[in-house]
Amino acid sequence: MPAEATEGTPCWADATFTDLEGAKRFYGELLGWTFGDTLADGNYTQAYVDGKAVAALMPPGPGQMPPGWCLYLASPDAEATASKIRGAGGTLLVEPMRVGEFGTMVLAADPGGVTFGVWQPGTHKGFEARTVPGAFNWAEVFTRAPERADAFFPEVFGYGVQRMTDDGVDFTLYDLGADPVLGRMRMTDDFPPEVPPYMNVYFTVDDCDAAVEKATSMGATLRFGPMTIPFGRFAALTDPEGAPFSLIDNGTTGGEMPTLERVS
Template identity: 75%
Template sequence: MAAEPEGTPCWADATFGDLEGAKRFYGEVLGWTYGESLPEFGNYTQAHVDGKAVAALMPPVPGQEVPAAWCLYFASPDAAATAAKVRENGGKVLVEPMQVGEFGTMVLASDPGGAAFGVWQAGTHEGFEARAVPGAYAWAEIVTREPEKADAFFPAVFGYGAKRMDDDAVDFALYDLGADPLLGRMKMTDDFPAEVPPHVNVYFTVADCDAAVEKAKSLGAELKFGPMTMPFGRFAALTDPQGAAFSLIDGTTTEGEKPKLKDLS
């Protein structure tokens, strides 16, 4: 498998104070099994579906208290060059380019509105080994209070085309690399409490959204929105028992016509 084109969402991981609790939760909700934790890399633990890597979980760095959260990584052929573009376009580099053994090189950054994300220059680890099957990554959205900044920043850094949904009721855009959309951007409304920071919302595929939501709730997750059926699938937004935001989607259950889009370039 070749490394993904620049700007393609290629990997997701999350930090949890209770790593074993997170493994149990996502194992039951998404059917994940786990590889061995890697102590030389901070007990980084890959999650698998049918033997294919789909995400990873890890504990915080000792001595650091960080909120539980998912991080989405975008592919880059040159992590240092992408870090420079992040700075040039008003973002922040939170972790400078760092080689992770033979696996690749990572950067952690945030856009001008404060949404954190990762950059991944592949070595032996090229990213998701499965997508859009139950338990695997499906989609992601930049959730921000400053959509205009996101709509300028991400196309400048990753070369995206950007199109805004032609709907006065919602401020939503789609980013692409010339073909199908790769990423969404949603403006945070007053429905989001002030303490909720801008973030990247990661969606995982499930076979039955309603059943998966009920399972997640029974294990301590909090339902934030949905389940709701739209032209792209039936989805729900939740926070897991440790407070990390994520979404579930069944892409086979759809309703309505896909919205019209207006080019932002």
């Protein structure tokens, strides 16, 4: 099992889908996932790459969020993190809840409406693989209230903040020491008003263009890209149920590294 992640580090991702079997077919074919037995109640089904847990899919429950991905940030004490979320102006959607022996979860929203999870591990430590094809790679807070996000997440999780100096892009990095753990992007007018703020989860692929072609052939919609940046070639899509996600190939890079300015 993996070691417990540092507080504030992305440690797990799951998604809610009305058509669970359709979602399993889509992501299974696109990312090479296999699926194990359900965990706990409600058909919570883990996805694996080479036998290592990388995500989970589940059907919606009463009052749950619409189809989409939820990113969980690690915490050694979910109750304490929930208290900090309240104190920083966030909203608790699900109070700290013990999930059997697996751990304790919280669902919350930042002051700008970005939903995310908190995970205090028990026997379930989180991602067993990262950055390999089919596994989690990176995530960004997509928000229409960037100033509120840049105050909220560092207050709750102790992040440092670096801002990109490009006037044309409002982007910041949240880090823990020297390690960037999360990005934050302002949602511009290019995003239709009906698209809510969200956590954009990136999955690793060998070939971004080929993966985009496969995804769109199975009913996904390409929203942006593919585009090559210093960190890789990526594309943003929505899956057949309308859930946003991104793909990135870290082996294809280009362009100059962005200049970042330390803010806090």
